[in-house]
Amino acid sequence: MTPAARLSAAIELIDTIEKDRVPAAKALKEWGTAHRYAGSGDRAAIAGLVWDVLRRYASSAFLMDSDTARARLIGMLRLERSMDTATMAAMFDGSRFAPEPLTEAEEAALSHRSLKDAPAAIAGDYPEWLDSHLAKVFGEDRAAEAIAMASRAPLDLRVNTLKSNRDKVLKALAHLHAKPTPWSPNGLRIALSADARNPGIQAEEDFIKGAVEVQDEGSQLAALLTAAKPGEQVIDLCAGAGGKTLALAAMMQGKGRLIATDSDKRQLVPIHERLSRAGVHNADVRTPKGDTDPLADISATADLVVLDAPCTGTGTWRRNPDAKWRMRPGALEIRLKDQAEVLERAVPLVKAGGRIAYITCSVLPEENGEQVRAFVAKHPEFAVVPPEQTASVLWDKADEFAEAAMQSPEGWLMTPRRTGTDGFFVSILRRVG
Numbered sequence: 001m002t003p004a005a006r007l008s009a010a011i012e013l014i015d016t017i018e019k020d021r022v023p024a025a026k027a028l029k030e031w032g033t034a035h036r037y038a039g040s041g042d043r044a045a046i047a048g049l050v051w052d053v054l055r056r057y058a059s060s061a062f063l064m065d066s067d068t069a070r071a072r073l074i075g076m077l078r079l080e081r082s083m084d085t086a087t088m089a090a091m092f093d094g095s096r097f098a099p100e101p102l103t104e105a106e107e108a109a110l111s112h113r114s115l116k117d118a119p120a121a122i123a124g125d126y127p128e129w130l131d132s133h134l135a136k137v138f139g140e141d142r143a144a145e146a147i148a149m150a151s152r153a154p155l156d157l158r159v160n161t162l163k164s165n166r167d168k169v170l171k172a173l174a175h176l177h178a179k180p181t182p183w184s185p186n187g188l189r190i191a192l193s194a195d196a197r198n199p200g201i202q203a204e205e206d207f208i209k210g211a212v213e214v215q216d217e218g219s220q221l222a223a224l225l226t227a228a229k230p231g232e233q234v235i236d237l238c239a240g241a242g243g244k245t246l247a248l249a250a251m252m253q254g255k256g257r258l259i260a261t262d263s264d265k266r267q268l269v270p271i272h273e274r275l276s277r278a279g280v281h282n283a284d285v286r287t288p289k290g291d292t293d294p295l296a297d298i299s300a301t302a303d304l305v306v307l308d309a310p311c312t313g314t315g316t317w318r319r320n321p322d323a324k325w326r327m328r329p330g331a332l333e334i335r336l337k338d339q340a341e342v343l344e345r346a347v348p349l350v351k352a353g354g355r356i357a358y359i360t361c362s363v364l365p366e367e368n369g370e371q372v373r374a375f376v377a378k379h380p381e382f383a384v385v386p387p388e389q390t391a392s393v394l395w396d397k398a399d400e401f402a403e404a405a406m407q408s409p410e411g412w413l414m415t416p417r418r419t420g421t422d423g424f425f426v427s428i429l430r431r432v433g
């Protein structure tokens with residue numbers, strides 16, 4: 001397919017996603033099945049175009065003063081890919097399979113319109129109903145924060161120190177141009193190009209042997225900020241597929257006891273294979289059976305309970321731009337209840353002097369600081385550990401991290417704009433009574 005034909009395919013797909021209200025991933029898969037002649041390069045390029053339009057869904061329409069699929073694609077090419085009008089016109093030439101030539105109105109919009117007067121929700125490409133929520137945490141910076149939350153994310157990896165070290169893996173992945181991440185001592189980063197093609201990390205020997213895992217640097221830092229130590233009893237209560245569990249296991253260096261569970265047994269399925277690949281021998285995965293509590297035998301013995309709480313995932317919008325447009329206020333209400341519930345579940349497990357690490361991958365204050373404030377008001381036996389103390393686990397990076405991340409009395413908030421990571425909130429609560 002020519003680059004122009006890929007543009008036509010992307011316009012068709014955006015139209016389908018809008019009109020049939022189907023998730024983008026499903027529409028892309030169905031398009032691939034119906035167009036078997038398209039090669040993998042074409043598919044990746046078309047997917048890249050569609051995802052980038054979703055990143056710039058509101059601002060592209062504002063720029064072009066039109067909300068058609070075609071206008072959004074043209075607006076995205078300018079805003080996200082900085083394409084000049086002449087380059088665009090060369091592809092929009094009306095030839096077979098290419099989109100129709102640019103109209104006068106389109107050329108005028110590209111020349112004269114800008115996002116200068118756009119409201120924050122449009123400039124930052126987020127649903128209008130979230131404006132007051134984002135204003136509460138970011139104030140006048142909300143458009144700038146949201147633009148970074150809409151931008152393409154790199155692929156981050158965590159070196160598994162149970163099996164290797166960063167220098168060795170860096171050498172083994174030199175052909176993928178992996179670079180150390182700025183904060184995590186075990187992080188590696190691979191920049192991804194616009195064609196949405198992933199570099200096939202799962203086929204690398206180091207991945208197969210468990211020396212490296214895919215994990216955003218924000219998630220790595222969230223695990224580090226829990227300060228899990230060798231010899232401790234650590235419970236990962238919302239373990240899911242085990243992203244945090246694996247990082248905690250490496251921090252514990254195979255010493256102590258790591259218990260991983262989740263209320264949804266299906267979420268736990270991948271954890272077994274991942275733990276075995278990573279060479280973790282001190283983890284006990286507890287799959288729930290019916291209504292029986294898989295942690296019934298544990299009473300006030302945990303040094304640390306990690307709550308990687310269910311949340312709206314606003315911090316991961318850059319990895320899933322479709323999700324933010326599909327998010328509804330009701331989803332936030334449900335998550336707030338779930339979070340209060342997991343916090344309650346942690347209480348009887350923690351020993352005196354032990355701690356809860358409350359983590360979300362959301363930037364919304366209701367899920368973060370407000371949730372923690374409500375918890376400590378109800379449970380005076382817990383106190384927030386001052387964030388400046390918790391950052392000391394980052395050693396030589398602690399001061400720089402404290403400058404970059406947002407600090408509140410309840411904890412740390414990382415954001416794509418500030419720390420170059422997904423958005424993550426981390427609060428450490430110690431049992432003081």
Ligand SMILES: C[S@@+](CC[C@H](N)C(=O)[O-])C[C@H]1O[C@@H](n2cnc3c(N)ncnc32)[C@H](O)[C@@H]1O
Binds near residue numbers: 237239243263267
């Ligand atoms: C953010 S995800 C966990 C991601 C995982 N820790 C990782 O790093 O890959 C949140 C998890 O919390 C689980 N969950 C929701 N409510 C829960 C509850 N009341 N108790 C335990 N787990 C719960 C969900 O099933 C989901 O797997």
